[in-house]
Amino acid sequence: MKSLLTFPKGGTHPPEFKTQTEKCAIEVMDVPDELELILGQHIGAPCTPIVSRRTEVNEGDMVAEVTKGLGVPLHTPVAGKVKALATSGHPIRVTAPSITITVDHDAEPRKYEKQDWQGLEVSELLARVHNAGIVGIGGAGFPTHVKLSPPPDSPVDTLLLNGAECEPYITSDHRQMLEHSTEVIEGAKIILKILGITECHIGIENNKADAITAMSQAAAQSSAADCNFTVQTLQVKYPQGSEKQLIQAITGRKVPAMALPSSVGVVVHNVSTAKAIYDAVVYNKPLYEKVVTIAGKGINRPANLLVKVGTKIGDIVDFLGGTKPDLSKIIMGGPMMGFAVSSLDIPITKTTSAILFLAESEVDSNPHSQCIRCGWCIDACPMGLEPKEIGIYVEANLAEETEPFGVFDCFECGSCAYVCPAKRPLVQFIRLAKMKARRPQ
Numbered sequence: 001m002k003s004l005l006t007f008p009k010g011g012t013h014p015p016e017f018k019t020q021t022e023k024c025a026i027e028v029m030d031v032p033d034e035l036e037l038i039l040g041q042h043i044g045a046p047c048t049p050i051v052s053r054r055t056e057v058n059e060g061d062m063v064a065e066v067t068k069g070l071g072v073p074l075h076t077p078v079a080g081k082v083k084a085l086a087t088s089g090h091p092i093r094v095t096a097p098s099i100t101i102t103v104d105h106d107a108e109p110r111k112y113e114k115q116d117w118q119g120l121e122v123s124e125l126l127a128r129v130h131n132a133g134i135v136g137i138g139g140a141g142f143p144t145h146v147k148l149s150p151p152p153d154s155p156v157d158t159l160l161l162n163g164a165e166c167e168p169y170i171t172s173d174h175r176q177m178l179e180h181s182t183e184v185i186e187g188a189k190i191i192l193k194i195l196g197i198t199e200c201h202i203g204i205e206n207n208k209a210d211a212i213t214a215m216s217q218a219a220a221q222s223s224a225a226d227c228n229f230t231v232q233t234l235q236v237k238y239p240q241g242s243e244k245q246l247i248q249a250i251t252g253r254k255v256p257a258m259a260l261p262s263s264v265g266v267v268v269h270n271v272s273t274a275k276a277i278y279d280a281v282v283y284n285k286p287l288y289e290k291v292v293t294i295a296g297k298g299i300n301r302p303a304n305l306l307v308k309v310g311t312k313i314g315d316i317v318d319f320l321g322g323t324k325p326d327l328s329k330i331i332m333g334g335p336m337m338g339f340a341v342s343s344l345d346i347p348i349t350k351t352t353s354a355i356l357f358l359a360e361s362e363v364d365s366n367p368h369s370q371c372i373r374c375g376w377c378i379d380a381c382p383m384g385l386e387p388k389e390i391g392i393y394v395e396a397n398l399a400e401e402t403e404p405f406g407v408f409d410c411f412e413c414g415s416c417a418y419v420c421p422a423k424r425p426l427v428q429f430i431r432l433a434k435m436k437a438r439r440p441q
Contacts, residue, residue, distance in 0.1 A: 014418055018174075035309070035311060036347040132284070172293045201251075299324070
């Protein structure tokens with residue numbers, strides 16, 4: 001039997017909790033009465049509105065753009081009228097500038113016609129990806145058209161599609177691979193043409209046997225002389241879906257510290273991003289809706305929902321029948337890398353993969369204690385860092401001195417905090433250290 005691929009250093013095995021939603025087919029959520037579109041939904045410069053109060057908009061219209069710096073445009077998911085240019089709740093920044101749109105429920109949904117993309121030039125394909133406002137759906141929201149334009153001094157020979165989905169609870173990518181495998185592969189073919197390469201590996205964890213089968217069948221049907229697809233089965237281990245760990249597991253190449261995957265000839269895209277690229281190029285459809293996993297014992301009905309970007313958590317709760325009395329914590333994202341929120345008025349963005357409603361039985365609320373220097377966090381860190389030292393320095397008000405411990409190589413996977421027997425908030429310490437180390441002295 002072929003051994004399962006994985007990265008060599010660190011990692012952990014949190015309970016999966018995927019049975020709540022892995023069999024839940026993608027369900028289209030009813031459109032609420034209002035949407036709040038946050039202007040900064042990607043890494044780089046936030047969008048600038050090109051609409052004003054009372055402007056009437058149609059589904060798919062551009063409502064904000066980036067004129068300078070790194071970024072992508074923003075589109076309205078619905079027809080309606082601009083109610084306000086104000087601020088909305090944000091899981092990280094507390095509040096963020098936004099556009100509020102009142103929905104016209106009587107408007108006809110926009111129809112998108114399929115087009116042949118094979119004859120298009122690379123510049124036109126890139127333009128469609130950019131104009132559709134596509135960002136990395138499975139990560140931090142890096143603009144996709146930039147990722148598809150690696151620097152000339154870093155020639156790329158391999159595309160990796162990330163279908164690992166290693167975080168507990170989340171199954172949105174799993175459902176995309178099951179229900180839209182052909183579109184995901186077609187999106188990968190578009191990426192291969194843009195990059196001018198032929199090799200694509202699709203990494204999927206071994207706990208998604210049905211997705212492995214579906215993607216293998218779609219890959220076999222699409223493989224040709226100009227596009228070779230291989231599904232790689234990965235060991236179930238967190239954080240298997242991290243970019244650098246995935247590259248090392250599948251190709252054996254190690255991305256240097258502070259370097260990009262293109263430095264070792266690889267480009268990585270999430271499977272749902274590939275589906276969005278397919279929609280953008282084949283249908284000219286902007287990215288304005290998102291498959292989001294809603295899970296946890298604190299919600300009445302777990303689901304995988306196709307949700308309009310800008311939908312507030314409260315509207316999702318109402319659609320799924322409310323929350324349960326023992327609800328303890330709401331997290332946007334997964335339990336390892338997500339952010340706890342205290343309000344239902346926060347809207348989802350292009351990068352929202354899940355909203356978890358965790359009951360008291362799913363949350364450890366015990367206070368943390370002092371570091372006991374057991375070294376478990378060092379063993380668990382996939383980047384080979386020393387999280388315990390960073391935490392100790394932060395508590396000693398020496399956060400600015402943590403750079404020698406590799407604080408900027410940390411991608412905040414949370415493995416260290418998960419294994420810590422003292423329950424120390426190591427990821428929060430690291431985030432604070434990064435902020436203070438970047439701050440001008």
